[in-house]
Amino acid sequence: MKKVLTILFSALSLSAAAQQTPRNQLTPTPPMGWMTWNLFKGDINEQLIRETADAMVENGLRDAGYKYIFIDDLWQGGRDMHNNIIPNPKKFPSGIKALADYVHSKGLKLGIYSDAAQLTCAGATASLGFEEQDARTFASWDIDYLKYDYCNAPEDSATARRRYKRMADALQNSGRDIALGVCEWGQRQAEEWCESVGGQLWRTTYDVRDMWKDIVHQGGMGILDIINITAPLAPYARHGQWPDMDMLVIGLNGNGGPSSDLGGVGCTYTEYQTQMSMWCMLCSPLALTNDLRKLTDEDRRIILNKEIIAINQDKLGKAATRVVNEKDYQVFVRPLSGNRHAVAVMNTADKAQKLSVIFKNIGLDGKYKMRDVWQHKDIAKKANKWSGNVDAHETKVWVLE
Ligand code: GLA
Numbered sequence: 001m002k003k004v005l006t007i008l009f010s011a012l013s014l015s016a017a018a019q020q021t022p023r024n025q026l027t028p029t030p031p032m033g034w035m036t037w038n039l040f041k042g043d044i045n046e047q048l049i050r051e052t053a054d055a056m057v058e059n060g061l062r063d064a065g066y067k068y069i070f071i072d073d074l075w076q077g078g079r080d081m082h083n084n085i086i087p088n089p090k091k092f093p094s095g096i097k098a099l100a101d102y103v104h105s106k107g108l109k110l111g112i113y114s115d116a117a118q119l120t121c122a123g124a125t126a127s128l129g130f131e132e133q134d135a136r137t138f139a140s141w142d143i144d145y146l147k148y149d150y151c152n153a154p155e156d157s158a159t160a161r162r163r164y165k166r167m168a169d170a171l172q173n174s175g176r177d178i179a180l181g182v183c184e185w186g187q188r189q190a191e192e193w194c195e196s197v198g199g200q201l202w203r204t205t206y207d208v209r210d211m212w213k214d215i216v217h218q219g220g221m222g223i224l225d226i227i228n229i230t231a232p233l234a235p236y237a238r239h240g241q242w243p244d245m246d247m248l249v250i251g252l253n254g255n256g257g258p259s260s261d262l263g264g265v266g267c268t269y270t271e272y273q274t275q276m277s278m279w280c281m282l283c284s285p286l287a288l289t290n291d292l293r294k295l296t297d298e299d300r301r302i303i304l305n306k307e308i309i310a311i312n313q314d315k316l317g318k319a320a321t322r323v324v325n326e327k328d329y330q331v332f333v334r335p336l337s338g339n340r341h342a343v344a345v346m347n348t349a350d351k352a353q354k355l356s357v358i359f360k361n362i363g364l365d366g367k368y369k370m371r372d373v374w375q376h377k378d379i380a381k382k383a384n385k386w387s388g389n390v391d392a393h394e395t396k397v398w399v400l401e
Helices: 002-019 046-058 095-105 131-140 157-172 190-197 223-236 269-281 297-303 306-312
Strands: 032-035 068-070 076-079 085-087 109-115 145-149 179-183 201-203 242-244 286-288 321-325 329-336 340-347 353-358 368-372 377-383 385-390 395-400
Touching (some): 046 095, 095 109, 131 157, 157 179, 269 286, 269 297, 269 340, 306 395, 329 353, 340 385, 377 385, 385 395
Parallel strands (some): 032 068, 032 286, 068 109, 145 179
Antiparallel strands (some): 321 329, 368 377, 368 395
């Protein structure tokens, strides 16, 4: 009898294992979706998540590729008498499983948040010492993604690697495909070890703020600051391993919760367009955080631009190289599938300027058809250079073929 049971048990665990996707294939392209934190902070509940799911379908966001709803910090309600992590019953009275069912019924996926310590960044219950139990709980709720933060944890890299691996292993053994976002803010070079511990993406900086750059010097990260930190990490980006440049602040207009701290006074739409351009050029996940129930035409123009999204999701999976890094402008080249290239020219100066790019000088020695992905039109048939006006903080993006 014992033998029969053992055989049966191994067959069952084998079939569970066989159904699971290898961890390095969990996010073949950068995940896209919406994250609760930067506007709503702890002011979240199941109604908001359901309405956001509806909005993602109605606005065409889901069909454009935004598939995830990432529940961030402050969803937790402690642990029950069996030490199972539970949601805050006031915010999620129907429980997370029911919410996941709803989100899945809309063709979307659900992400959740925890931290590799006893408490999260906002002081809620976290997973240290409960990794296996929490992973099983998340799997039983049909969670698809875990953002795993690193507040209240030791600073050294060895401990971080150990703690992330412990959670990744626990997710792997949970019987469900749950991707893992490593969120140690680039302080321990996670780009070097993320894959080996079982993670799929690595945050490159401290938290994004709704601003162009940190001029108040309080340590907040503006769009340009994040680009400058992430650009040198481009060689680490590859299939299933993505540089997470933090949330898109597009559409927050200085009214975001945490992203309005530390000088986050808001950006112009030209700057938001640059954020979208460069997050796409550098293969970052795209996590919106504005209120999707109240999109403006300008928000839609940027976040629903299918041509820029196609660059982000390109199946070659290579991030752009910064080929020019001058004081007042930068140029990036990203190889795309089909022997094409995306080229981005970013004006970092505070005023408009005329810029020229000679393609041979950036490694593109030929004559190219040029498609401007923000104007949605072909601008040249056989070009070997470009020159023109670029507004302050604007980024032009072309596909060359
Ligand atoms: C950290 C993370 C943020 C967010 C908050 C939640 O600051 O970097 O993205 O998840 O914690 O408390």
